[in-house]
Amino acid sequence: MNVMRHISVPNPQVEHVLGLMREYSLLASGMRVFASKDGDYRLIPIDSGAALTLPSELSEFSIVEHEGHPDERTDSDWWAHLRNLLGDEIVEAGGEAWPSSHEFFADMMIVRLEEEVAQYSSEIATAKLLSHPHIRLVLSDAGVLGELRIRDLTPIGARLHDEIVVENIPEEAANTRVLVRESGRSILCDPTRAYFSTKLQSERLETLGLAKELRSLLNRPLRVCDPFCGVGPALATLLGEPDLVGALLASDINPEAVEMLFDNLRRWDSKEYPGEPTPITDLHEDRIAGLADATDLQHNPELTGRWDLLLVNLPHRTIEFLPSLVPLLDRSGTSMVRGRVIVSESEMEDANETIQGTLPPRLQGTPEPTLKIKRDYSSTLRLCSFEAWIAPAP
Ligand SMILES: C[S@@+](CC[C@H](N)C(=O)[O-])C[C@H]1O[C@@H](n2cnc3c(N)ncnc32)[C@H](O)[C@@H]1O
Structure with a gap:
């Protein structure tokens, strides 16, 4: 299943909108237009490289996430x-x-x-x-x-x-080694040297939505920690939103990923980053990045208790690593953990209980963190994600 952005257009305006989308190169290639469930609209597939904000002529139409229909x-x-x-x-x-x-x-x-x-x-x-x-x-x-x-x-x-x-x-x-366009950004990646998936754009957009909610609650830019960041695609989306990211920690254990991460950050962040992968260090005020084993970060008092939004994207081991990552959260206010997990459907209940038992108490009025199935990983395993709103420590 490949969920992607579509622009939802009332039938009489479809030809006009298609013309505009061709003019702005916004149409997803290899995918087709199809009717909405009620038949009154057409869903037009948006190229994954298109910026998150579409040109003003298209702003009256809503954007929906829907499984793409190949042409x-x-x-x-x-x-x-x-x-x-x-x-x-x-x-x-x-x-x-x-x-x-x-x-x-x-x-x-x-x-x-x-x-x-x-x-x-x-x-x-x-x-x-x-x-x-x-x-x-x-x-x-x-x-x-x-x-x-x-x-x-x-x-x-x-x-x-x-x-x-x-x-x-x-x-x-x-x-x-190629530049992939996503949400208006170029992401340098090389799938033979570091993990990158083009299928996760909708996941990254969901994370962006949650991050904006957290910012509204805290009323300030967020301190974001991505200790399994790969070449940094989650950060591409977050850094693209003005005043969303205050401080940032971006690290990975793979030197090849960190080399490309630095190249990406240099372009997205308009700051200098090293040409070679270096161990995790303060590179700028509010920018900590480099090579690190995520499970070691908890031992560095400069890094613990500092982060509002923690991304945990190592789906085979997220649950196992959670205890070592919790100390990174800033518990003086509300914080959030956003994670991905691979699990079989029969083990989902247990996995939910383990996540709930490992994370600190949830923020009052928010649901317990619960795995949501995003797609099949194999015949028995499911790729899931969860978000946890964490209450300030008493
Ligand atoms: C599934 S990938 C996700 C990468 C990135 N967040 C993304 O969405 O493209 C998991 C990443 O975790 C890194 N990794 C694996 N074990 C690690 C560890 N112990 N500490 C830090 N990074 C680790 C891998 O090198 C890989 O880049």
Whole structure:
């Protein structure tokens, strides 16, 4: 499921709005317009790179989060190219195993190859490149590796000077370090060196909404702590909102992530950041960033008791790490923990109880932190998130 932003437009105005969106390059490519449930509106998919505030001509329309509907025309193109390259018989025999879905990363496309069709990787890459002319590189994905959550990617096809190359792909075409546009910002990332997911934009927008609520309550900019920040995508969204982030701690255990984080912060924050990954340190007033094991931060009295908003995005281990992260919260006022957790549905109750038992008491009038399923992670596991409003210490 890929939830994305759509602009909701009454039917008579659809053509006019589509024209404006084309003019401003706001239309999500590869996705299509579809009718609202009551049929009175059309939902038009917004490009994930578009700024959060749309041009004033579009401000009268509401923006809704909805699962995106892929454009079948590009899809039918891909099948046609595949049939051309392999013949109907082989395509029929592959059945469901063909990678009909994919993930975009700037001008790269990532596909998962099932064993049955892996031998046709060159034809798959060629068909994908032919049906997606803006794509430079197709990579096959063998999953996520270890604690650093790095992708095991192999180039299977590239476009080089208008030619499609599927063997001995030269380095210049196989480069995986790219700038992804999201919510009006460019995020430098390299999925082979540091974790990054393009599918989490709606999660980041939800965090932005919660952060704004917390700011209203505290009536001042927030001190934000992101100790599993990766290349920093959650911070891109938060730093984009004026006067939302006061102080910031951004750290990760992966030096490659920290190197790209510094590059990103330099652009988003208009401040100087080191060219090399360095251990966590005060880089500017209100900016602490660098390499760190998040579970060690609790031992540094300069860092504990300081943060209003704590982001915990290491879904396999969030619950295990929570006790070591709680000391980072500023308990003199209201604070918030926003986390992601991978858990099976049968274990959700227990996980909720553990989270509630580990975190300090909740703010009166707010719900107990409870996991909400965001999507399937595997056939049994679910990717969930939660938010906890924490009361000031008595
Ligand atoms: C799921 S990724 C999330 C990254 C980022 N917050 C995002 O949304 O793209 C988890 C991150 O935690 C980092 N990590 C894993 N163990 C860690 C630890 N003990 N201390 C700090 N970072 C850690 C990984 O390197 C990875 O970048």
